[in-house]
Amino acid sequence: MEDLEGKKILVIQTHGVDTPTRTYSPVYYAIAAAAMEMDVMIWFTMNGTNQLRKGEAEKIELKPGSGVTLKTLLDQALDAGVKLSVCQQSMDLWDMKPEDLIDGVKILGATSIIDLALEADHVMYF
Amino acid sequence: MSDVGEVRGCRIPKDLYYSVDDHTWVRLNEDGTVTVGMTDVAQNLAGPVLHAKVKKVGLTRARGKPIGTVESAKWVGPIKTPVSGEIVEVNEKLAEDPQLLNRDPYGEGWVVKMKPTNWDEEVKDLVTGEEAVEKYREKVEREDIKACDHIE
Numbered sequence: 022m023e024d025l026e027g028k029k030i031l032v033i034q035t036h037g038v039d040t041p042t043r044t045y046s047p048v049y050y051a052i053a054a055a056a057m058e059m060d061v062m063i064w065f066t067m068n069g070t071n072q073l074r075k076g077e078a079e080k081i082e083l084k085p086g087s088g089v090t091l092k093t094l095l096d097q098a099l100d101a102g103v104k105l106s107v108c109q110q111s112m113d114l115w116d117m118k119p120e121d122l123i124d125g126v127k128i129l130g131a132t133s134i135i136d137l138a139l140e141a142d143h144v145m146y147f
Numbered sequence: 148m149s150d151v152g153e154v155r156g157c158r159i160p161k162d163l164y165y166s167v168d169d170h171t172w173v174r175l176n177e178d179g180t181v182t183v184g185m186t187d188v189a190q191n192l193a194g195p196v197l198h199a200k201v202k203k204v205g206l207t208r209a210r211g212k213p214i215g216t217v218e219s220a221k222w223v224g225p226i227k228t229p230v231s232g233e234i235v236e237v238n239e240k241l242a243e244d245p246q247l248l249n250r251d252p253y254g255e256g257w258v259v260k261m262k263p264t265n266w267d268e269e270v271k272d273l274v275t276g277e278e279a280v281e282k283y284r285e286k287v288e289r290e291d292i293k294a295c296d297h298i299e
Binding site: 087 | 218
């Protein structure tokens with residue numbers, strides 16, 4: 022296997038708190054890629070945006086009784102060096118302001134995502 | 148082995164060197180190589196390991212860089228080497244039986260052997276003996292890490 026260090030992965034997450042079972046894996050894969058020394062960003066857009074509202078991710082538990090929530094994973098992702106970014110336009114759809122976001126999330130516009138997709142070695146779309 | 152410290156049921160052998168923040172241990176071998184692994188506290192935090200991927204022999208790693216990755220049902224993360232050097236041997240058994248990391252973290256669950264390139268300097272940042280047990284006790288209490296489970 023070639024050394025993957027420094028490869029760029031862009032994860033696009035379009036699912037949010039209305040479909041909890043679709044929220045975990047993309048974050049988990051991003052953490053795995055960061056652990057493998059890749060440069061990883063998750064881009065939250067469409068329904069994916071709403072999980073970044075303060076207080077929302079804590080409500081979604083991976084497995085009932087596990088104590089591991091979506092917020093646990095988002096925190097792990099930030100600790101692992103995964104960059105979290107959100108689509109500015111989709112924040113408007115959810116009536117979200119910058120101060121509603123959890124810490125560590127960068128707001129980017131639509132043109133940025135096109136640049137990031139072109140620069141990435143691989144895009145994973147969920 | 149009698150000289151083993153214990154913190155909330157987690158075993159800390161006193162003859163090893165530790166990077167407590169990264170939850171790794173180092174054993175200095177007679178031939179000048181070092182064996183590196185994950186601590187009992189680390190296996191406990193990760194839970195039963197489902198996959199362990201270890202880097203290849205011949206790769207040179209700076210201190211703090213991953214020598215492998217570990218995944219469980221609830222956690223995935225790197226194992227960061229506490230010393231710089233070249234990987235000279237990897238534990239092939241982990242691919243077949245990753246829970247060696249849980250069952251025997253200081254023995255059969257070792258991760259890599261390395262030829263250290265800056266041991267004399269880097270060992271100063273590691274802790275051993277009673278000091279290691281105390282440092283671990285402080286960390287476990289500060290972060291309120293749960294008592295160690297040992298799977299069979």
